[in-house]
Structures are given as structure tokens and as C-alpha cells.
Amino acid sequence: MSRFYLTTAIDYVNSRPHLGTAYEKICADVIARYKRLCGVETRFMMGNDEHSQNVFRSAVEQGLEPLAYCDQMEHEFTSTWRRLDVSYDDFIRTTEPRHRTGVTHLAQRIFDAGDIYAGTYDGWYCVRCDEFKQDKDLVDGKCPLHPTTPLQWLNEKNYFFRLSKYQRPLLDHFGAHPEFLQPDIRRNEILRLIESGLEDISVSRAGQSWGIPLPFDSGSVAYVWFDALINYASAVGLGGDAATFERWWPADLHVIGKDITRFHAVIWPAMLMSAKLPLPRRVFGHGFMTLNGQRMSKSLGTTVDPGEAADRLGVDPLRLYLVKEITFGGDGDFSWDRYDERYNVDLANNLGNLVSRVSAMAGRYRQGRVSPAGPVSEQLARVGEEIARTYREAMDVFAIHDGASAAFRLIDATNEFIAETAPWSLAKNPSDANRLTQVLFDAAEAIRLAAVLLSPIMPKSSAEILRRVGADGVPLLDRDGVWRGHGERVLAQEGPLWPRLEKDAASPTARATQGAVVVIDRPLIQERPLDTPTPQQPSASPVAPTAASAAVPDRISIDEFMKVELRVAKVLNAEKVPKSTKLLKLLVDVGNEQRTVVAGIAESYEPEALVGRTIAVVFNLKPAKLMGIESNGMVLAASPDNGKATLVGFEEPPPPGTRVR
Numbered sequence: 279m280s281r282f283y284l285t286t287a288i289d290y291v292n293s294r295p296h297l298g299t300a301y302e303k304i305c306a307d308v309i310a311r312y313k314r315l316c317g318v319e320t321r322f323m324m325g326n327d328e329h330s331q332n333v334f335r336s337a338v339e340q341g342l343e344p345l346a347y348c349d350q351m352e353h354e355f356t357s358t359w360r361r362l363d364v365s366y367d368d369f370i371r372t373t374e375p376r377h378r379t380g381v382t383h384l385a386q387r388i389f390d391a392g393d394i395y396a397g398t399y400d401g402w403y404c405v406r407c408d409e410f411k412q413d414k415d416l417v418d419g420k421c422p423l424h425p426t427t428p429l430q431w432l433n434e435k436n437y438f439f440r441l442s443k444y445q446r447p448l449l450d451h452f453g454a455h456p457e458f459l460q461p462d463i464r465r466n467e468i469l470r471l472i473e474s475g476l477e478d479i480s481v482s483r484a485g486q487s488w489g490i491p492l493p494f495d496s497g498s499v500a501y502v503w504f505d506a507l508i509n510y511a512s513a514v515g516l517g518g519d520a521a522t523f524e525r526w527w528p529a530d531l532h533v534i535g536k537d538i539t540r541f542h543a544v545i546w547p548a549m550l551m552s553a554k555l556p557l558p559r560r561v562f563g564h565g566f567m568t569l570n571g572q573r574m575s576k577s578l579g580t581t582v583d584p585g586e587a588a589d590r591l592g593v594d595p596l597r598l599y600l601v602k603e604i605t606f607g608g609d610g611d612f613s614w615d616r617y618d619e620r621y622n623v624d625l626a627n628n629l630g631n632l633v634s635r636v637s638a639m640a641g642r643y644r645q646g647r648v649s650p651a652g653p654v655s656e657q658l659a660r661v662g663e664e665i666a667r668t669y670r671e672a673m674d675v676f677a678i679h680d681g682a683s684a685a686f687r688l689i690d691a692t693n694e695f696i697a698e699t700a701p702w703s704l705a706k707n708p709s710d711a712n713r714l715t716q717v718l719f720d721a722a723e724a725i726r727l728a729a730v731l732l733s734p735i736m737p738k739s740s741a742e743i744l745r746r747v748g749a750d751g752v753p754l755l756d757r758d759g760v761w762r763g764h765g766e767r768v769l770a771q772e773g774p775l776w777p778r779l780e781k782d783a784a785s786p787t788a789r790a791t792q793g794a795v796v797v798i799d800r801p802l803i804q805e806r807p808l809d810t811p812t813p814q815q816p817s818a819s820p821v822a823p824t825a826a827s828a829a830v831p832d833r834i835s836i837d838e839f840m841k842v843e844l845r846v847a848k849v850l851n852a853e854k855v856p857k858s859t860k861l862l863k864l865l866v867d868v869g870n871e872q873r874t875v876v877a878g879i880a881e882s883y884e885p886e887a888l889v890g891r892t893i894a895v896v897f898n899l900k901p902a903k904l905m906g907i908e909s910n911g912m913v914l915a916a917s918p919d920n921g922k923a924t925l926v927g928f929e930e931p932p933p934p935g936t937r938v939r
């Protein structure tokens with residue numbers, strides 16, 4: 279069995295985790311869960327970095343012993359990660375004995391190799407960064423990240439690591455292993471940095487108590503970065519547990535933020551080269567997250583609490599947003615409005631609605647049980663197979679955003695398949711019975727496959743969907759991530775997975791929303807049902823006067839007509855209005871917004887038949903309330919006196935929002 283060992287950066291514990299920190303852990307978790315889905319034995323390591331001077335200072339400020347403070351913070355971090363369903367296998371703290379063993383061991387090996395020498399450091403140090411600073415790093419004599427914190431001038435005995443010696447070996451390694459550092463933009467930056475020459479670096483601090491003493495000089499402790507990097511190896515037994523180390527080292531993947539790429543792709547591999555230990559196979563430097571386009575910063579009040587974000591819509595909606603909306607490796611933005619919008623579009627209207635519709639139709643037409651009945655509809659099966667392949671290719675190279683999009687393409691294709699095959703029409707004709715069964719089977723199979731593909735991203739929701747389509751159990755990609763044209767699907771009809779978020783429920787969070795505001799659901803304005811005719815009710819062809827209409831005396835001018843704004847709309851959702859035989863509540867996309875419209879067409883159309891359909895609506899009608907629902911606009915349909923309403927349609931559906939005149 280193959281193995282996969284992956285890590286995230288370990289976190290300074292001097293402040294609570296924010297959404298940017300959570301983003302890294304969730305993305306790494308998706309990779310870990312994908313590897314497990316592939317049947318790979320996986321070890322997913324996370325941890326806390328506790329030997330920072332910042333941590334020491336925060337503890338002192340709170341009147342706590344540093345270790346007691348770190349214990350508290352460990353609880354903060356791990357409870358956040360558990361809340362977000364981050365499935366780490368092990369969690370290391372740099373104050374643990376196993377880490378001290380690893381650091382001591384590696385420092386001694388590098389020292390024995392002749393790559394650590396004593397010297398004096400004369401220069402600046404930023405305590406907030408916990409980094410030595412050269413003049414070229416400063417702006418106006420200050421740390422650019424911490425301009426209000428005075429730099430310290432250090433003049434102390436330090437030990438130096440001969441990083442300069444590893445310029446050539448590092449370049450050779452990058453040349454021989456183009457996959458070592460990803461994405462390419464980071465690789466190019468780091469290559470330029472190495473090519474410009476490397477200086478030896480200080481790896482110790484003198485006269486400090488908070489840290490791990492160096493084995494060759496107990497008066498010095500390891501510099502916090504030298505200490506922290508070693509966690510990846512000490513967590514799997516470096517210097518203490520040879521069997522575990524042999525089993526898991528080298529790491530297959532370090533997932534880190536782009537700001538610490540230099541430490542992971544230059545200093546860390548050089549340390550390992552010096553100690554004659556294998557290098558990690560890949561380092562992936564993800565981008566930063568902004569809030570409404572602004573850097574997330576505590577002092578600017580532009581951070582987001584990941585727990586609050588999960589509480590708002592659920593853990594899986596948050597995970598999906600972060601994975602699907604942000605290209606892994608690039609920078610990404612979070613906004614509460616966009617988060618709400620994507621929830622409604624991807625989950626409430628799309629995936630959740632699909633699961634409800636298919637299980638409702640299977641229940642209504644086949645008592646919830648469907649098996650292949652032929653004739654086989656190969657069309658959706660082919661799409662499913664192609665998407666499963668695309669998904670694998672993307673996930674194998676950590677393009678997790680593409681993996682998420684692929685799964686959603688299958689969901690879109692299934693919605694289209696239902697619109698095209700129209701099960702509600704097949705149900706009317708006994709000779710279409712087998713065809714109907716097959717269509718429902720195919721739709722259920724597509725849902726099953728999509729849920730398997732989404733399981734690393736939305737673990738709990740995928741498990742729930744699999745249960746509802748009668749396919750529970752832990753999925754395996756080789757076995758379950760393929761189209762299955764056989765067997766029986768037993769579908770459970772249950773409540774909505776993701777109730778639609780109405781705009782009024784909005785934001786605990788409206789405070790932080792500058793920038794892209796998308797109106798999701800205008801106060802449901804309302805509309806007149808078509809079967810309660812009123813003088814204003816339009817006919818099917820309002821602009822095509824007939825001989826009969828020519829006889830009508832009160833014709834209107836073109837100006838009067840143009841006051842009525844007719845628009846193309848796409849139906850996103852449709853449901854019966856409770857206690858009404860005639861009314862349907864529609865959610866329609868009218869181009870720049872989504873609206874609720876109530877229409878009296880329930881006797882002519884099954885709600886499922888309308889989703890995805892392009893219709894025409896009166897856009898600028900005053901809202902009205904019908905059966906307690908506000909309708910905002912009116913649907914155009916031909917309404918013969920004694921017959922059923924027929925919706926106005928188009929030969930080729932124009933985009934929603936197109937003016938009709």
C-alpha cells in the first residue's frame with residue numbers, strides 16, 4: 279500500500295486562528311481526505327509553534343507560565359480544527375519531548391557535518407516577526423510589517439548555518455525535481471532568490487530561557503525558525519523512533535503560506551542536505567486570503583472568525599466556498615455576501631434541489647426504488663465517466679478547485695438531463711415506463727457519483743447524500759468513483775439539505791461588507807396568478823395585434839406599451855404553494871438579480887418540469903402578496919378560457935435579463 283505524509287505549517291499561538299489560517303488547514307484536509315479516498319495510507323500532521331518570543335510575551339502579559347498559556351491555546355486551535363472537520367492524524371507541539379529530541383538530533387548532525395559555526399550577530403531583529411532583519415529588509419528603518427514596533431539591535435553570540443554552501447546543491451535539486459516547489463510562480467521567485475546568492479544564517483539566540491538548548495552549547499537556544507521547521511521530521515520520530523521515521527520520512531507534501539516559502543524551499547532542504555537526510559518531495563505555497571479585497575488584519579478589524587463563518591451556513595458550505603471559489607495557489611477573497619450567494623446557487627438551488635427532486639420523483643413514480651430498465655441512456659453515463667477522470671487528474675496535482683468544479687459540472691449535467699428527458703412527461707405514458715425507470719436510475723447514479731467526488735471537500739454532506747441514495751459506507755475512489763450501470767438505488771425522501779437563505783436572514787456580518795454586494799433575494803415581491811384575470815393581464819403575444827384586436831377601440835400607444843418592462847427569466851426553483859391548487863412559487867433569475875414570482879400555473883405544470891426553463895416575466899410590476907407570499911413580477915402565459923395555461927417560450931433561450939419587446 280502506498281503512503282502519503284502531508285503537513286501544514288505549524289501556527290504561532292499568540293493569537294486565535296482566523297479564516298486565513300483555517301483556509302490552509304481545510305485545503306490540506308481536502309488533500310488528505312482525497313488520498314484516503316484513493317486508498318492511500320495517509321498521515322496528516324498539524325501542530326503549534328510554541329517557542330516564539332511572541333508567545334512568551336503574550337503569556338507574560340496574561341500573567342501565565344508560557345507552557346500553561348500554550349496549553350490554553352492548543353485547546354483553542356484544536357477545537358477550531360475539529361469544528362471545521364479537519365481530520366489531522368497527529369498534532370505536534372514544539373514544547374513536546376519528541377520535538378526536543380528531533381531538534382537536538384538534527385542540530386548535532388548539522389554541527390558534526392561542519393555546517394554550524396560560532397560567530398557574532400550584529401544587526402536588527404523584529405520581535406513581532408521573530409526574524410533577523412537586514413538593512414535591505416527595512417523601510418524607513420522599520421519592519422515594513424510592524425512599523426510601530428521598534429526593532430531590536432542585537433549584538434550577541436550566535437551560531438550560524440552555512441546556507442551559502444548549499445546554493446549549488448539547491449539549484450541542482452530544483453533542476454532535477456521541477457515538482458519540488460509549486461505552484462510555478464513560487465518556484466520562479468525562489469529560483470531567482472537562490473541564483474542571486476545565499477548568505478549564512480543565524481540559527482540560535484543567546485541568553486534566552488524559552489527554547490530548545492543546542493546540544494553543543496547549552497547557553498544558546500535554537501532560533502525559533504530553525505526549531506519550527508524540524509517539527510515535520512520530529513513528528514514522525516526523528517532521532518527517537520527509527521521505525522516510524524523510516525516508515526514516514528520524507529514527507530510527500532508540505533502545505534504552507536506563500537510568505538514562508540523561503541524557509542521551506544531554501545533553508546529547510548539545505549538543513550536536511552547537511553544532515554544527509556532525504557528532502558520532502560513537494561512544497562506547495564498557497565496564496566493569501568483577503569476580506570472584501572483587503573488584507574486580513576487584526577488591527578484593521580478585517581479578520582473573519584472561522585467558527586462564526588461555519589455557524590452561519592454550516593461547515594461544509596464554508597469548506598466548499600473556500601475550495602471551489604479560490605484557485606489553490608493563488609490569492610482569494612472572502613465576502614459574506616458572496617458566501618451567501620454561492621450557498622444559494624451551489625447548494626440550495628443546485629445540489630440540494632437536485633437531490634430533493636430526484637428522490638421526490640423516485641418516490642412518486644417508483645416507490646423510491648429504481649434499477650436499470652433500459653433502454654440505456656448512455657449520455658449521462660459518458661459525462662459521469664469523463665468528469666470522474668477530470669476530477670482525478672485535477673486532484674492528483676492538488677488543483678482542488680478544479681476537482682470541486684468538475685463535481686459540480688456533473689450536477690449541472692444531471693439537472694440538464696432531467697430537463698431534457700422530462701420524467702413527469704414519461705410518467706404520463708405507460709409505454710415509457712422502462713424509460714422513466716432508467717432516467718431516474720441514471721439521475722440517482724449521477725448524484726451518487728458526484729457525492730463520492732465531493733466527499734473530501736464536504737465530508738458530512740456527502741455521507742448524507744450517499745445515505746439518501748442508498749449508497750452509504752466509506753467510499754473508495756477506484757471502486758465507487760466510477761459510473762455504475764447496475765444494481766438498485768433505494769432513495770430516501772427527506773427534508774431539504776440546504777434550505778434557501780432568504781435575504782432578510784442576512785448578515786450578522788453586514789458590518790464588514792464593502793465591495794461586491796449581490797442582491798440575492800429581493801424581498802419577495804409578488805405577483806398576480808394567471809388564472810385570476812385582471813384588466814392588465816397580458817396576452818401571450820402582446821405586440822402582435824390580430825384582426826380581432828384591431829376592432830378594440832382603446833388601443834394603447836407604443837409609449838404606453840414600453841412602460842411595461844418584459845424580460846427573459848430562467849426558473850431556478852419551483853414549488854407548490856401550500857394549500858393552493860393553482861399557485862406555484864417560482865424563483866427566477868432575471869439577469870441582475872433573483873426574484874420570487876407566484877404564478878397560477880400549478881394545474882398545467884409540475885414544479886420539477888419548470889426548473890431550468892426560460893420564460894418571460896413582467897419585470898416592473900408592483901409587488902403583491904398572494905397566499906402570504908410576496909410576488910415580484912408576473913409570468914407570461916397563454917391562458918385560454920377553458921384550457922390550461924401555456925408558458926410563453928423562446929425558440930433559442932436568450933440569456934436571463936434580455937428585454938422582450
Ligand SMILES: [Zn+2]
Pocket residue numbers: 404405406407408421422423424
Ligand atoms: Zn516584523
